[in-house]
Amino acid sequence: MPETLVLVGTAKGLFSLRSTDGRRRFDVEGPTLVGEEVYATCIDSREATPRLLAGSASMHWGPIVRRSDDLGRTWNEQDHAALAFPGDAGAALARIWQLAASGPEQPDVVYAGVEPAALFRSDDGGRHFSLVRGLWDHPHRPQWNPGGGGLCLHTVLVHPDDPARLLVAISAGGVYLSDDAGDSWRASNAGIVATFLPDAPVPEFGQCVHKVARDPGNPERLYLQHHDGIYRSDDGGGSWSPMASIAGVDFGFPAVAHPTRPDTAYLIPLQGAEYRCTPGGRCTVWRTTDAGASWSPLTDGLPQADAHLTVLRDAFSTDGDEPAGLYFGTRSGEVYGSADDGDSWRLLAAHLPPVLSVRAAPVG
Secondary structure (H helix, E strand, O other), X not given: OXXXXXXXXXXXXXXXXXXXXXXXXOEEEEEEOOOOEEEEEEEEOOOOOOEEEEEEEXXXXXXXXXXXXXXXXXXXXXXXXOOOOOHHHOOOOOEEEEEEEOOOOOOOOEEEEEEOOEEEEEOOOOOOOEEOHHHHOOOXXXXXXXXXXXXXXXXXXXXXXXXXXXXXXXXXXXXXXXXXXXXXXXXXXXXXXXXXXXXXXXXXXXXXXEEEEEOOOOOOOEEEEEOXXXXXXXXXXXXXEEOOOOOOOOOEEEXXXXXXXXXXXXXXXXXXXXXXXXXXXXXXXXXXXXOOOXXXXXXXXXXXXXXXXXXXXXXXXXXXXXXXXXXXXXXXXXXXXXXXXXXXXXXXEOOOOOEEEEEEEEEO
């Protein structure tokens, strides 16, 4: 029976949750990368033994990409900066928000999304990264403005049928698409309303996109959580349409698509931009099985009273297994998991530092 690994990046280091009994019991290990903020992790399963990547920030050394080839038992200490802006860019790396592996036809390609908003590419499995100039030199970039968490490129999606087709999402720049492996980019935000921009409520760019997820059953379908609502695209991000409201609450951060079932996705709404906690103190995951036409609450095993929780954009993940394992972490240090597509949940870990990122996959 394969091991299931859940990487939990926190404000004070990286924790690992491991199950070897079909996700019935998880053992908590860690912390490693002690004292570092771990905003991004990646379980790169393209090789027989998955490679783990972590984008962390040390108070002494700043942001760094670390690698593990033994499923997180040890992490490399590189003597060079794997990821840094070139001198002529006039920028300094503040944080690594996203690490994403390309497809199997590009076994050594890894992308990193960072703050200030930029995309980097590695062609050697994460040992070295270079700035993707096509996006950095885009004429819109000087006009992007930071969201509440900073000016960050937090989502990187590689099209499963064509690795040259890339989607990135920026807070607060919006969605950008490339068809030529990053050489050129176009803003792709048609239909996304930004009420905080009253002079141009549907601008070409500048939307505060919080997260985008791709539907594996239909790669042209995308689910988007925005500062002002929830949207779906059926043309690979070319245009966007509002999805049905979730009990009148459309603010939130993460968006996760089911790994095998088309038209199925999950969101965790929060009570508006000012409070940013679960509405009414009830922790609820919402699921659609009809591509956002309707939503159903999933509460079995989740606290339904006095649970004022916050789940960040990268702190919700699926393990890609069947039935789908789903995992999310909170700013108050809890990790909840489901092994049955979200029908029931249980507490896997508590009293951790604030959870910043969660990634999961079967390994071994």
